[in-house]
Amino acid sequence: MNWRRLQAVMVKELRQMRRDRITLAMIVAIPVMQLLLFGYAINTNLRDLTAGIADQANTAGSRALVMDIVATTVVTPTLAAETPQQLMEAMRRGEISIGIVIPPDFERRRIEGRERVQILVDGSDNAVQSAAAQLAQMPLDAPVRTGPAIERAISVVAFYNPERRSAVNIVPGLIGVILTMTMVLFTGVAIVRERERGNMELLIATPVSSAELMIGKVLPYVAIGLVQTSVVLALGLWLFQVPLNGSVLHVYIAAMLLIVANLTLGLLISTRAQSQFQAMQMTFFIFLPSILLSGFMFPFAGMPRPVQWLAEVLPLTHFLRLIRGVMLRGASLWELWVDVLALLAFTVAMMTLAISRFRKRLD
Structure with missing residues (x-):
């Protein structure tokens, strides 16, 4: 082995890597991103779950019990309801994850020790069920002002996945994970492949516009995505x-x-x-986050609030x-219109940027 030739190859590779700014950035960005995601963003201890409260008793004791529950910081009240049915409707629409119901005979139940x-728990997310179960078993830090300990005062009812089967929560999400991985990868190499294979010269000579080329690249993969779904x-x-x-x-519209x-x-x-x-x-770099x-x-x-903004x-x-709203909770897309509009807005923005950046040139 000739060490001078070996050194020459190593220097050549380092110089090529230095010129490849994207690869050079990935060398630093990927470990930094993983450190931030796993160390800062990911937190398995749930806090501030959106909750609706139906206090049908509306007494000093019931209000104190609600305050005790909120003081655990597991839930954050975002909805005041009059009946459990209103809480269930809000849960089906995805507006709340937990509903707290205090019956009208609260004081009598307190005296009798019942x-x-x-x-009420949205069981389509197993993590929410775990947090609710932990809440029901958690003794209060401060003395309970309404009688016995909180674990005897609370009962948990899980909807949509009472058996807490992981597959019910995982399989619908796998549709999105698989589509994200394959669709981004397939089209991510589409234009690059045309350039590397020399087909870009042929496309330049045709009257096909940038928008027609971009849309024409997308449509065939839509059918592939629906097959995967x-x-x-x-x-x-x-x-x-x-x-x-x-x-x-x-389900298919959401997948589309x-x-x-x-x-x-x-x-x-x-x-x-x-x-x-x-x-x-x-x-x-896109798939990991x-x-x-x-x-x-x-x-x-x-997750911390800034990370949630990024995830949006x-x-x-x-x-x-x-x-999860359609398959598990039986909601319609019209009830989940905020997320529908978010996906449409993302699509329009990305397509506009892709068309504006693409030029029918070799340079």
């Missing part, structure tokens, strides 16, 4: 008995929204990357709310 408050959905229903409480049409959003994101990446390897690097911050693996409510930009975050 359960005095009921917690069908495969995961069928296997989930067959192998894991995941319920489908909502409309099948709404995510597919198009991810495809336009992939096109934007392809206009920036100089090689297929760079496109795959940038795809990984998506799977960690969207609420698929770790509870969304446990990711398409997978909104798709998880849509697919």
